[in-house]
Amino acid sequence: CMNHPFRDQEEAPDLIISEMSGSGLKIAEDGQTAVTFDDVNEREIVLQARDFGARGKLSATATVQAGGKEMEVRAVLKGTGERWVTLPKDENGNGIADCWEKAHDIWHCIADSDDDGEPEGKYPGDGLSAYEEYRGFFVKGKHVRLDPNKKDLFVYDPDGLAEKARFGPVTALEVHYIDPEEGRCTGTKDRARVVNFRSGFSHLVDQHCLWIKKGALKEPDPFNWGLCEGGEEIGPPRTADRYVLVYVDQIREDLARTVEENRNDIADALRERGLRSDAAWFEGQVDAAVAMTTIHEACHGLGITHHYKSLRETLPKGADVEKAIMALDISPSTGQMNCVMRYTRDWGKHPRLTFKAENDTLDILRGRPWPNTLCDTMDDCRGQMIVSDRETGQIF
DSSP states (O other), X not given: OTTOOSSOOOOOOSEEEOGGGOSSEEEOTTSSOEEESSOOSOOOXXXXXXXXXXXXXXXXXXXXXXXXXXEEEEOOOTTTOOSSEEESOOTTOSSSOHHHHHHXXXXXXXXXOOOOOBSOOSSSOOSOOHHHHHHOEEETTEEEXXXXXXXXXXXXXXXSHHHHTTHHHHHTSEEEEOOGGGGTOSSOOTTTTBSOOSOOTTXXXXXXXXXXXXXXXXXXXXXXXXXXXXXXXXXXXXXXOSOEEEOHHHHHHHHHHHHHHTHHHHHHHHHHTTOOOSHHHHHHHHHHHHHHHHHHHHHHTTTOOOSHXXXXXXXXXXXXXXXXXXXXXXXXXXXXXXXXXXXXXXXXXXXXXXOOOOOHHHHHHTTOOOOOBOOOSSSOHHHHOOOOTTSOOEXX
């Protein structure tokens, strides 16, 4: 399939005549032909597929006596007149089983089409051709054929951060959590993070997975909670090179300090809601902050930026203000409050900044929910999403 075997092997036919065909049959060493030992009127054989995208043609020849002469006659397929049977049934010759196309309502599709439309995002497609999605992938050691109507994203999540954060439901993508070898997340530099590395027929692009894991800062850096590594281009997944990092220890440290500095204030606010600021409550806050940060940083790998549009609507116009925005001197803590891409801490440093936002982190610790979705309002984070590595992300 598209990500197996993990190591190169000798080329071999996709389809062979199996020894399970029984006795009375001489099968060639390469499994491509077989001859009956005795004269027969009919014969059943068993074919073995050795690739999940296997395709081929089967023909049969009989030696008959006609007019006192021995001659070979090729069998003709009833209904079509063809001298072979296409395996699997593939009337449009695109290399994809017709039954799979019909099951997904894409009958007569082109093998290298990439029209996945759910969820919408900025562009259609997920970088995987229809044939590649049909051929399928190994996911945690189990073969899976994909849905050509839905955008698929592969994630290596060794610390369970993305799965625990419900990254799939939040983004509405079909997220597949894979083992390291299945996404070349093994330390190799050769096509690292590429999930369709066993490509060939109808290949569009080397499509990358996201590698999301816990990270460690060299020294404490308050409220620096995560990083999507890469260059000036934000999204698609190929740009997240190589990791999406979440600084869990820094998150815990910042929340513990904020709670300690505002203990009475937080306790009173929670008491009004019937809650207690005990150890279990604190662990829940850490988990929620880690989940928010995980989705936030991973979404940078999908081309989604901070809430710059709503921020610019809030601020006065000017080159100095724009420069401060891009330098993150002004925090993008504007826009829809429950969106994970909105900053939960404001640090407006620019002299022309005339407002001071509330410290959202403190407000959340007082009882407001942590952001846990993507907005489709002014900043339109959902509309920015780019999955296919054929596309260009946002340049900063």
